[in-house]
Amino acid sequence: MSVFYVGGIGMICLDAQSDDLRVVDRLEWWRERTRRSIWPSTITCEDADRFHAAARSVNLGSIVVSRLTYSSSSWSRSERQVRQSDPEQFVLALNVRGQLGLSVADKQQVIDPREFNLLDTSRACHGWTSEEPGRRATQILVQVPRSLMPLRSNAIDLLIAERIPGTTGIGEVVGTYLLELIQQAPRYRPDDAVRLSAVTLDLVTALLAHHLDGVAGLPSDHREALYARVLHFIERHIGDPQLSPRMIATAHGVSLRYLQKLFKEQGVTIAGRVRQRRLDRCRAALADPHQWSYPIHKIAQRNGFSSNAHFSHLFSATYGLSPSDYRRSLQP
Known part of the structure; x- marks a missing residue:
């Protein structure tokens, strides 16, 4: 397995890539890595002989931020896989390059570059990614334990598999931060993790609370949206x-x-x-x-x-x- 630490002993950044593996082992390596670091799922690729993947993970303690770069492929997380292993996390994804398709329950979306989407590891879901010519698909994932999220779970449920803009307002702020966080990761020390974890959680909460106002149009959602706004106001x-x-x-x-x-x-x-x-x-x-x-x-x-x-x-x-x-x- 081609895995190596970046930045020396004690750093919180880990890089991994498939290029040094045998061609026949690359897709299986990616499946195993995804299973261990994100969630168990079934990954398929139409052209497995041309499959390439790379990942950079930044471990901030309870929160993990990762950049995934890989060839066009599809994945599925079944109800059975949810029952077998559920890390009980929300996963906020920034689509950096290529297109990302999602299907959660009866909701289907296509996520364009510089758009966010939110998934819940407790739900079955299906997805696919398509790379651009000569440029592999790339996403940045923020894995946040449900227990850390200050917003109520049933409020956050409104945002699952929604398209969340990332080119204006708070979306642009959060997207720029995540891109820079990943880019500068080799320079971080372990004692940076506490501060970066707090900043990351605050920004993710701000993004979700802001977008919750936009989707909570029905009277039954008003209390959830108000609660989210108040929590964000308290933080600021x-x-x-x-x-x-x-x-x-x-x-x-x-x-x-x-x-x-x-x-x-x-x-x-x-x-x-x-x-x-x-x-x-x-x-x-x-x-x-x-x-x-x-x-x-x-x-x-x-x-x-x-x-x-x-x-x-x-x-x-x-x-x-x-x-x-x-x-x-x-x-x-």
């Missing part, structure tokens, strides 16, 4: 110490009581969501070696805590260590 304003449930309700043109009821349906409160996201960001900053010299009270202020004593109390109660002890526990 998390550093504002004035961020409050009333401020959030006013910004979205709804009553505070209505918004509180909406969050209660999710088993959380608005204030609790804001507090937890602030703590999450502070913990990520404390774990980042590049910020170990940065004062803890400044990290707290940057993430919306106006009182350092209040922040320290909440952090200790949530994670079992004071902020300073948590930082020291990660230092060599």
Whole structure:
């Protein structure tokens, strides 16, 4: 198997390609690699003797970003394969080159270059890719565990196999970021993974929340779309110490009581969501070696805590260590 690390020992980037394998082994190698790194599926190619493939993966911990480049082929993930192995992930794909065809349940789409699509590993699906003359098909995949996605699953279901534009607005921002993330991958160090994982999740969430507004046209979808917008609003304003449930309700043109009821349906409160996201960001900053010299009270202020004593109390109660002890526990 032609697999090699790029950038030296300890890097988070892995490159693999089929070119050094025997022709008869290339397609089977790609099947096995796809099964192990993405999901079990059945891959076929009309001209297996001319099949070529290459992949670059960037391991950000729970989130993995991959670039796949390969010859025209088709794939199928059956209900049986879902039952046998389900990593319980959402997979956001940016189609970079060639065309990508998808079929999920009764929905069929053809995804053009610089368009996104979203798949769920818990669903059976079928697809095909066609390369351009002299240029193999290429996609960038972002694999996000369902447990990490802040949007509700039944809201995200509205986006499965939808065409999501990637040439304007937030789509262009996310697409440019993913292309650069993959291109610069050999230069990353393991301690970059925490920061890049947070940025990647935030951008994927922003893209899905934005597009959810566009597809949620029916009244029954309104609450899901509103919830997605509010979560995105919280992420963008998390550093504002004035961020409050009333401020959030006013910004979205709804009553505070209505918004509180909406969050209660999710088993959380608005204030609790804001507090937890602030703590999450502070913990990520404390774990980042590049910020170990940065004062803890400044990290707290940057993430919306106006009182350092209040922040320290909440952090200790949530994670079992004071902020300073948590930082020291990660230092060599």
